[in-house]
């Protein structure tokens with residue numbers, strides 16, 4: 001019996017057989033959460049090939065798939081048994097070495113990438129994926145309010161990052177969705193300043209960018225606070241980023257070009273005089289990976305559709321001074337969007 005997701009992929013692929021090996025796509029198409037295995041999909045059948053470490057788990061997690069022990073049938077022999085003329089595969093995942101071997105084993109076969117089709121399919125989430133993401137976002141919100149009392153002069157960035165991760169994991173997350181960013185003082189000008197031993201000082205901006213995986217789905221949020229009283233310059237930067245973030249949110253709706261969302265935030269930052277201080281794109285999709293389609297950047301070609309998850313995260317970064325980023329994770333609906341991040345965005349002076 002074909003799963004819905006496999007059916008959709010088979011109808012968009014123009015190959016005789018589809019060969020999938022990345023952990024995220026194994027999981028997406030079959031439900032199997034092991035990190036090594038292969039899916040071989042054809043109009044005839046859907047197979048999950050894996051080794052003895054995972055055979056029982058595979059049968060349990062992927063009940064709609066025929067499970068094949070790779071000790072008995074190697075993926076390459078299985079593929080060749082279809083006598084395919086074309087095989088679709090993940091060209092951005094398969095290593096050059098593995099690709100060479102595949103070509104040598106099946107010299108008359110044409111290999112074509114299927115990454116684009118898969119990313120498009122994964123960009124639109126179903127109810128179950130939304131529910132997992134909603135929970136992951138909630139765990140991040142809860143971690144922030146739990147850790148808030150700790151954010152004060154003398155606390156180490158690393159300890160704050162660890163406390164955020166501890167809280168999310170305690171709440172049921174499998175892991176942090178990336179190396180948690182906690183960057184204070186001049187370090188907050190580093191958009192991806194992973195936490196260090198630096199201690200928070202009076203007057204520091206503190207940018208915390210974090211999230212977790214819940215049942216495989218990532219969340220992502222950022223808040224920036226000030227230790228002690230904010231200066232006028234800090235207030236102006238913060239209010240500009242907040243206005244940019246809220247302006248971008250206000251235009252989100254199905255049909256909007258991804259680059260229009262980016263421009264909405266970028267224009268606010270530029271007209272406040274900080275045009276050179278916002279180097280990254282406005283946001284990205286999330287899902288089984290922390291960065292998925294779509295991308296909200298000035299170069300994006302796509303547009304928003306209901307079911308997409310995107311982050312909205314403008315920032316201003318000033319070398320030798322500091323930076324601010326504010327990020328929410330939102331779900332695109334038929335009418336507009338739903339914000340999955342609920343932590344307040346007014347400037348906190350701690």
Ligand SMILES: [Mn+2]
Nearest residue numbers: 220311313327
């Ligand atoms: Mn992000």
